[in-house]
Amino acid sequence: MIPGVHEDEDHRGRSRYTLTETEHGHAWGACAEADGLFGEPERGTYELFGWVPEGEVGAWVGHRVWLVPDDDSLEPWLLEDAESLGRLTATDSLVLTGLDDYEGPPEGHRGRVRVHDGRQWLGSCREFTRVLPPRRSTPPLVLRGLTQGDELRAALAKGTRRALDLEQAALEIRDHQGEQLTERLLWTRVSAWRPSPHDTDLIDLELDGAFWTPVPEHARPIWEQWFTGPPATKAAWADLDTRRRWAWHDLVRERTAYRTIADRPAGHAYELDGRHVTDEPGLYLALGEAVNGPGGYFGGCLAAIDDCLGGTFGYTAPATLLWHDAATAREHLSHVLSSDGHPYDLFALVLDLLAEGGMHVTLA
Incomplete structure (x- = not known):
């Protein structure tokens, strides 16, 4: 067991979540509860001008939706887990959102684009653009009832900006039997901490949500089912x-x-x-x-x-x-x-x- 993190062997839930430093492998801490694990990840928004439907576009469009330009010299753009916000009022535009790593089409690109979901063509537009979303506050990831590792205890005692920047970490997630189910990588910066109401030796640790991608809400029932094993x-x-x-x-x-x-x-x-x-x-x-x-x-x-x-x-x-x-x-x-x-x-x-x-x- 890693020094400074004490697990209750008769209570597997105590170690449901373990925050681990990725470079050297030490545990910052372990706990049973995490607020902010589920939420809505930041999504790219695309406006498709002059939308001409070819198939039905539902609220959820598809796991992988491709925007394919007529210009063969350009690669298709991918939207993952795409959703439709519908037609914009008093316009001929359709708005799609999705998880992406792109800044949109090349600057100055104009031309027809067809859209499909991997099964069928959904429609076409005369051009499209990525809409910059409004700035939004991101809720923190809060690890409740956290047993502190020695390194975290030392960092919190210093309390400096540099000490509280924990850099890259993995949030290891286990099921009720204590078997590892998955993990999530994140850049960790402590934004607050306080004594936990669960026990005087525990803390509630708040991590800056700007460096965390939550699990989508639609997956919550799936995760809860797998938590049982x-x-x-x-x-x-x-x-x-x-x-x-x-x-x-x-x-x-x-x-x-x-x-x-x-x-x-x-x-x-x-x-x-x-x-x-x-x-x-x-x-x-x-x-x-x-x-x-x-x-x-x-x-x-x-x-x-x-x-x-x-x-x-x-x-x-x-x-x-x-x-x-x-x-x-x-x-x-x-x-x-x-x-x-x-x-x-x-x-x-x-x-x-x-x-x-x-x-x-x-x-x-």
């Missing part, structure tokens, strides 16, 4: 919509990073329940559970599946896979769009990839 049965995600299936898959993938998966011997026979493979995350979730059981991971894109086929993810070639209700995946995944809008057959590509990796697939 991994699912006991397959397809616990089946009733979720596509957006929340992606949130489920994120936790499946992240949790796997903290575990060693023993490869089964060659010749193993797997079975895939294909009844719920109605979208892309459903494909990866069903495949992961076919290979590694409830809550199991076996890739989240073609490149990741290829990596998993190479070993250390529960699989050794050659093997067999019986894919039940394969017609469902064929119906929903045989016509999808690449980033630049070219159609391809994702179902067929997955079958080819599995075959190349030594997994003989029988469709049923």
Whole structure:
């Protein structure tokens, strides 16, 4: 155990959250509660002028939405977890928001742009621009009932601006059994601290929210379910919509990073329940559970599946896979769009990839 952080062995929740310094690995502190873990991340806002619809645009537009310029010399722009704010009143514009790392189109860019969500074309506009959002205050991340590590105690005793800048850290997050579920990297600067009402030896530590990206609110029920532990049965995600299936898959993938998966011997026979493979995350979730059981991971894109086929993810070639209700995946995944809008057959590509990796697939 790291000196200065005392965990209650009979109370796993005491160490639900551990704030760890990433360079040297010491723990700043551990606690059971965190306020500000969930919220709305800062999103890019785009106004699409002269919007001409080709398909239906709902409030949630898609996991990956691509804005594809007619100018072939320009790459498409990506909006992740895109939402629509609808049509602007008295204009012909549509407003989309999403997570992005871009500053918008090249300065002076003008020209038609088509928009798709990876499944279908949604429409086009004569041009678009990134709208700078108004400045907003960001709520802090508050670690409540924190047991202080020696290094944090020393930093708070100094109290200087330099001492309170904790730089990069990882917030390690565990489930009720004390198993690590995931972590979040952040730049940490202490903005306040006070004695905790939980215990005189504990503090409530407030970290500047400007250096923290919260988990989206739509993922909160998924996280709360996983806090109780991994699912006991397959397809616990089946009733979720596509957006929340992606949130489920994120936790499946992240949790796997903290575990060693023993490869089964060659010749193993797997079975895939294909009844719920109605979208892309459903494909990866069903495949992961076919290979590694409830809550199991076996890739989240073609490149990741290829990596998993190479070993250390529960699989050794050659093997067999019986894919039940394969017609469902064929119906929903045989016509999808690449980033630049070219159609391809994702179902067929997955079958080819599995075959190349030594997994003989029988469709049923």
